Amino acid sequence: MPHISLEHITKRFGKFVAVDDLDLEIDDRGFITLLGPSGCGKTTTLRMIAGLETPTEGRITLDGKVVFDADKGINIPPAARDIGFLFQNYALWPHMTVYQNIAFGLENLKWSKQDIRKRVDELLALLKIEDFEKRYPSELSGGQQQRVAIARTLAPSPKVLFMDEPLSNLDAKLRQEMRTELKRLHSDTNSTFVYVTHDQLEAMTLSTKVCLMNNGVLQQYAPPLTVYNEPANRFVAEFVGNPTMNFVPAQFVSGEGEQAVLRLFGREVRFTARGPIASHGGELTVGIRPEFLPIEADGVIQGIAYSTLPSGMETTVKALVDGVMLTSVVFGSVDYPVDAPIRMNIRGDGIILFDEPGGRQIAIGSLAL
Amino acid sequence: MHEKKLSHRMKAFFSKPSNILLVIFLTVLFVLSVLPLLTMISNMFTVHIGTEKKLLRLPEGSFTWNHFQRLFPVSEWSVVNFWKPLGNSFVVAIGAGVLGILIGGTVAWFITRSNMKYKKFISAVFVFPYMMPAWTLALFWINVFKNSQVGGGNVGMLESMFGICMPEWFVYGLFPMVIVIALHYSPFAYLLIGGILKNMDATLEESATILKAGRFKIIRRITMPIVMPAILSTFLLIFSSGFSSYTVPVFLGSAVKTFTLSTKMRALINAGYQGQGYIIAFVSIALGCFILGLNQWVTGKRKSYTTVTGKSGQVSLVDLKKANTPLSLLLCAYVLFFAIAPLISFALESVIRQPGNYHLSNMTLHFWIGTEASAYETGMISGILLNPTMWKALGRQVLLALIVAMIVGTSGMLIGYSCVRQRGSRLSRWVESMAFFPYLMPAMAFGTIYLAVATSQGFKFLYGTFALLILVASIKFLPFASRSGINSMLQISPEIEEAAMVVGVPWWKRMVRIMFPIQKSSILSGYLLPVISVMREVALFTLLVPYARYLLTTMLFSFNETGYSQYGSAVTLLIVLIIILINTLTNKLTGASFDKGIGG
The missing domain is CATH 2.40.50.140 (Nucleic acid-binding proteins)
Structure with a gap:
C-alpha cells in the first residue's frame, strides 16, 4: 500500500536552503519520525510530502503515484493526495463544534448524513471524547482539543497520517499519555505515520524508523535502537540519548x-x-x-x-x-x-x-x- | 480591636500606589462623567429660560413632561424635529457601515491574501484619509460637485472644467453623507479586517484543504465565519461613528435642510429648545450603549475567536495573474486620489476670487495674506495668515491640544498601570469601564451634557471658559488613551516591576525608569492621538465656545455657515497640514504613529 519515496528533494527559501538533496524511502505501515533541532528542515519536509509546500527540486512518489516532480511540472494538490495532517496547534475551527469539526472532511467527501453520524460516533468513542460533541474548541482543554484534532484527521481514514509536533503544546504528563495512545492508534488504524518532533525521547519510543536531520541535511535514517547504538556521526550521537x-x-x-x-x-x-x-x-x-x-x-x-x-x-x-x-x-x-x-x-x-x-x-x- | 484591624487593612490598601491612583481616578471620573450625565437627565424635565419659558408659561427650572410630549408622539413638529432626523441618521450610519466595510475589506483582502504589487505604498496612503478630519472629504465633495443648479448656486470644479452638473441628491443630502463617511472610515475597516486576515492561523485553512474542501468552500465555511465577528464589530463601530457624526451632515446637509440627529440636536438647542436637545442627546447616548453591548455580545460568544498564530505563517497568496498590474495601478490611483486630491482642491479653492472660476486671472492670495485695505467685504479684516483672530484661534487650539494630550496621555498611562496591577478587583473594573464610558457618548451629546452643567446653578463660572474646553476634551478623549494604556501595560509582566521593587526602587522611579521606557512607543501614541483628535474636533466644542471664532475648527464652521468658502478651504488646508506635521514629527522622533496607534 502507501509507500512514500522522496528523491533529491531540495527546498530553498530565497538563498536559504531548508532541505538539501534529501532521499527518503518510507515503508508501508511504518511509524517514521523526522527528528532534529528546530530549523533543521523537518517540518518543511513533512509539508512538502503533504503538498502544503512546493519543493524547489526533486520528485515525490506516494503509493506508486508521482505527486510531485519538479522536472515534469507535476504538483498534485494536498486534497488529492489522500493524506491526513495533524497540526502542531491543532488548527481546530473555532466556530464549529467538535462534531462539526470532525464531520467537515466527510461532508466534503459527500458522505450521507447517517454515514457521517456513524463515523463521527466511532471516532468520538475511539478517542474517548463522546461527552464533548456539542462543545466549541475554546471550551476544551489542551488534551481534549488534541483528541478532537486527531479524530478530525482520522475521520476520512487517510492511508498516510502526517503529524507536526502534535504533542509539543501539552504538559508532560499528558504528553506521556498521548504517546501511548498514538502508538496504539498506529497499530489500530493500519496506516503509515510520519511524525515530526524535536524530542528525541518521543522519536525513540514511538517510531519504527528515525530520520534525523540537521541544517536540511539527512544525518541518519535507521530504526531508533540503531540510531542510539550505532550513530552515524557525532551529531547523531549527541542528539539522541539522555x-x-x-x-x-x-x-x-x-x-x-x-x-x-x-x-x-x-x-x-x-x-x-x-x-x-x-x-x-x-x-x-x-x-x-x-x-x-x-x-x-x-x-x-x-x-x-x-x-x-x-x-x-x-x-x-x-x-x-x-x-x-x-x-x-x-x-x-x-x-x-x-x-x-x-x-x-x-x-x-x-x-x-x-x-x-x-x-x-x-x-x-x-x-x- | 476591630477598628484597629480596619485601619491596618486601610493602610495596607493604600500602601500600594496603584490603589491610591484607582481611588483618585474613580472619584474624578465619577464627578466628571457620571454627575454631568445626571445633570443632563434632570434637564430633560426642566423648563429653561428663553423660548421654553415663554412657550410654556412656567417658571424657569420647574418640572415638566412637555419636552417628551412634544418630541415623541407623531405630529408635524416631531416628525420634522425628531423622527425624520432619526431615520436619516440610521440611513447614513447603516449605509456608511456597509460601504466602509466593502471598501476596507476588499483592500484588506488584496493586501493580505493576494500577490498584488505596491502593497506598502497602497497600505500607507490608504489610511491617510482616516487621519484627516472627516469633514475634509465632505468639503472636497462639495468643492468638486457643487454647481449652478443646486444649493447656493456656486460653480464647482466639475462644472467649471467639464460643464457637468450633478443632480442635487448627488451633491447634497444623504447620498454624499454615506459616501464621505464610508470613505473616511474605510481605512479603519481595512486595519481591523486586515489585521485579522493577517494573523489568522493559516493552518485553519490548510487543514480544510487537506480534508478536500475547495477554495470557495474554504472561504465560505472557514474564513468568513472566523472573520465575521471582526467584520460585525467593525460595522458597529462605523455605524455608531456615522450615527453621531456631526461635521459631515452639517456640510452636506445644511444646504438642502437635511438633518440628522446630531445636527438637529444643535439646531434645537440654538433655537432655544434645550429640553428636546437634551432628550435627543440622551437617545443617542442610549443607542451608543446599546451598540457597545451588541458589539460585546457579538465578539464574546462561546466560540472564542482568538486566532493563535501558527508557525506556518506562509499563506499561499492568490495569484491575480493578468489582472495584477491593472488592479494594482487602479488601487494606487484610488488611494492617491483620496489622499492628495482633497489637498489640491483646498489649495485651489483658497486662492480663487470668484468661486467657480479657475482661470489664472481669477486667482488671488488675498484669503491667505490679504491686508485690511482689500476691497472685499469678507467679514474678516485680512487674509488668514495676517489675521490676529485666526492666529489667536490657532494658538488656542494648539494650546488646548497640548494640554489635553498631557492630561489624557498621562491619565491613560496611569489608569493602564493601576487597572492592570489590580486586575480583577472591583475598583479596577469600575475605573476601567468608567474611563471608557465617554466613548459611548456622541461628541455632540457630550458637549450638550457639559452645556447643561455650565448653564446650571452653581457652575455658571465655567460657561464659555477655556477650562471647560480642557475638561470636556480630556474626558472625551480618555477612552482610547486608557484602552491603549491598559493594553500596553498588560504586555509587561509584573515581575519586571517586582524585580525593581525588591531592590528598593521607589514607585515613581520604577514608572519613569522601567515601565514607561519599555512601552515608549505605545505610550507616545497615547499622547499623540489626543493632539490630533483635538486639532480636528468640532462637534464637541461647537456648543461650548464663547464665540465661533474662539477656536480654529469652530471658526471654520462659521465661515461655512456664512458662505466664505475660500477662507474655509484655507483654514482646512492649514489644519490638515498641521496634523500631518504632528504625525510625521512624532513618527520621526519616536516611531509612534497614528495608524499604528489604531492598528493596534
Missing part, C-alpha cells in the same frame, strides 16, 4: 585492522572494534554512553564529583576527569558530596570512535583499560 553521550578527546598511538591503541586520559588503552576501523592515525573522539561508565570502587579513571542528580529510580552523576566533564548513570539513589573523589570504569562493547575533525563514526567496540 543523558547525553560522553565525548573524550583521544589520539591514535598504533594498531591496524580491528585493533588500535589509543591515548586516553593520559594513558594508553587497547580498543577492539567489531569490524575493521575505518581510519587510523591522528586525533579522534571517543564516545561513551553514560551506562558504559559505571562508578566502581576499583575504578581506573579517577575524578571528583561535580554534581549529583538523583531522580529516584536512577541517579545521574557528573564528574570532572582531567578537566573533562563525564556523565554516569547509577541505578538507585546515591549521593556524592561535591568534590568527593570518584572512580569509574569503562565497560561494554558499545564504545564509539569518531574521527576528528569531521565527527564521522569510524568504529564501534570495547575498551580495555
Whole structure:
C-alpha cells in the first residue's frame, strides 16, 4: 500500500536552503519520525510530502503515484493526495463544534448524513471524547482539543497520517499519555505515520524508523535502537540519548585492522572494534554512553564529583576527569558530596570512535583499560 | 480591636500606589462623567429660560413632561424635529457601515491574501484619509460637485472644467453623507479586517484543504465565519461613528435642510429648545450603549475567536495573474486620489476670487495674506495668515491640544498601570469601564451634557471658559488613551516591576525608569492621538465656545455657515497640514504613529 519515496528533494527559501538533496524511502505501515533541532528542515519536509509546500527540486512518489516532480511540472494538490495532517496547534475551527469539526472532511467527501453520524460516533468513542460533541474548541482543554484534532484527521481514514509536533503544546504528563495512545492508534488504524518532533525521547519510543536531520541535511535514517547504538556521526550521537553521550578527546598511538591503541586520559588503552576501523592515525573522539561508565570502587579513571542528580529510580552523576566533564548513570539513589573523589570504569562493547575533525563514526567496540 | 484591624487593612490598601491612583481616578471620573450625565437627565424635565419659558408659561427650572410630549408622539413638529432626523441618521450610519466595510475589506483582502504589487505604498496612503478630519472629504465633495443648479448656486470644479452638473441628491443630502463617511472610515475597516486576515492561523485553512474542501468552500465555511465577528464589530463601530457624526451632515446637509440627529440636536438647542436637545442627546447616548453591548455580545460568544498564530505563517497568496498590474495601478490611483486630491482642491479653492472660476486671472492670495485695505467685504479684516483672530484661534487650539494630550496621555498611562496591577478587583473594573464610558457618548451629546452643567446653578463660572474646553476634551478623549494604556501595560509582566521593587526602587522611579521606557512607543501614541483628535474636533466644542471664532475648527464652521468658502478651504488646508506635521514629527522622533496607534 502507501509507500512514500522522496528523491533529491531540495527546498530553498530565497538563498536559504531548508532541505538539501534529501532521499527518503518510507515503508508501508511504518511509524517514521523526522527528528532534529528546530530549523533543521523537518517540518518543511513533512509539508512538502503533504503538498502544503512546493519543493524547489526533486520528485515525490506516494503509493506508486508521482505527486510531485519538479522536472515534469507535476504538483498534485494536498486534497488529492489522500493524506491526513495533524497540526502542531491543532488548527481546530473555532466556530464549529467538535462534531462539526470532525464531520467537515466527510461532508466534503459527500458522505450521507447517517454515514457521517456513524463515523463521527466511532471516532468520538475511539478517542474517548463522546461527552464533548456539542462543545466549541475554546471550551476544551489542551488534551481534549488534541483528541478532537486527531479524530478530525482520522475521520476520512487517510492511508498516510502526517503529524507536526502534535504533542509539543501539552504538559508532560499528558504528553506521556498521548504517546501511548498514538502508538496504539498506529497499530489500530493500519496506516503509515510520519511524525515530526524535536524530542528525541518521543522519536525513540514511538517510531519504527528515525530520520534525523540537521541544517536540511539527512544525518541518519535507521530504526531508533540503531540510531542510539550505532550513530552515524557525532551529531547523531549527541542528539539522541539522555543523558547525553560522553565525548573524550583521544589520539591514535598504533594498531591496524580491528585493533588500535589509543591515548586516553593520559594513558594508553587497547580498543577492539567489531569490524575493521575505518581510519587510523591522528586525533579522534571517543564516545561513551553514560551506562558504559559505571562508578566502581576499583575504578581506573579517577575524578571528583561535580554534581549529583538523583531522580529516584536512577541517579545521574557528573564528574570532572582531567578537566573533562563525564556523565554516569547509577541505578538507585546515591549521593556524592561535591568534590568527593570518584572512580569509574569503562565497560561494554558499545564504545564509539569518531574521527576528528569531521565527527564521522569510524568504529564501534570495547575498551580495555 | 476591630477598628484597629480596619485601619491596618486601610493602610495596607493604600500602601500600594496603584490603589491610591484607582481611588483618585474613580472619584474624578465619577464627578466628571457620571454627575454631568445626571445633570443632563434632570434637564430633560426642566423648563429653561428663553423660548421654553415663554412657550410654556412656567417658571424657569420647574418640572415638566412637555419636552417628551412634544418630541415623541407623531405630529408635524416631531416628525420634522425628531423622527425624520432619526431615520436619516440610521440611513447614513447603516449605509456608511456597509460601504466602509466593502471598501476596507476588499483592500484588506488584496493586501493580505493576494500577490498584488505596491502593497506598502497602497497600505500607507490608504489610511491617510482616516487621519484627516472627516469633514475634509465632505468639503472636497462639495468643492468638486457643487454647481449652478443646486444649493447656493456656486460653480464647482466639475462644472467649471467639464460643464457637468450633478443632480442635487448627488451633491447634497444623504447620498454624499454615506459616501464621505464610508470613505473616511474605510481605512479603519481595512486595519481591523486586515489585521485579522493577517494573523489568522493559516493552518485553519490548510487543514480544510487537506480534508478536500475547495477554495470557495474554504472561504465560505472557514474564513468568513472566523472573520465575521471582526467584520460585525467593525460595522458597529462605523455605524455608531456615522450615527453621531456631526461635521459631515452639517456640510452636506445644511444646504438642502437635511438633518440628522446630531445636527438637529444643535439646531434645537440654538433655537432655544434645550429640553428636546437634551432628550435627543440622551437617545443617542442610549443607542451608543446599546451598540457597545451588541458589539460585546457579538465578539464574546462561546466560540472564542482568538486566532493563535501558527508557525506556518506562509499563506499561499492568490495569484491575480493578468489582472495584477491593472488592479494594482487602479488601487494606487484610488488611494492617491483620496489622499492628495482633497489637498489640491483646498489649495485651489483658497486662492480663487470668484468661486467657480479657475482661470489664472481669477486667482488671488488675498484669503491667505490679504491686508485690511482689500476691497472685499469678507467679514474678516485680512487674509488668514495676517489675521490676529485666526492666529489667536490657532494658538488656542494648539494650546488646548497640548494640554489635553498631557492630561489624557498621562491619565491613560496611569489608569493602564493601576487597572492592570489590580486586575480583577472591583475598583479596577469600575475605573476601567468608567474611563471608557465617554466613548459611548456622541461628541455632540457630550458637549450638550457639559452645556447643561455650565448653564446650571452653581457652575455658571465655567460657561464659555477655556477650562471647560480642557475638561470636556480630556474626558472625551480618555477612552482610547486608557484602552491603549491598559493594553500596553498588560504586555509587561509584573515581575519586571517586582524585580525593581525588591531592590528598593521607589514607585515613581520604577514608572519613569522601567515601565514607561519599555512601552515608549505605545505610550507616545497615547499622547499623540489626543493632539490630533483635538486639532480636528468640532462637534464637541461647537456648543461650548464663547464665540465661533474662539477656536480654529469652530471658526471654520462659521465661515461655512456664512458662505466664505475660500477662507474655509484655507483654514482646512492649514489644519490638515498641521496634523500631518504632528504625525510625521512624532513618527520621526519616536516611531509612534497614528495608524499604528489604531492598528493596534
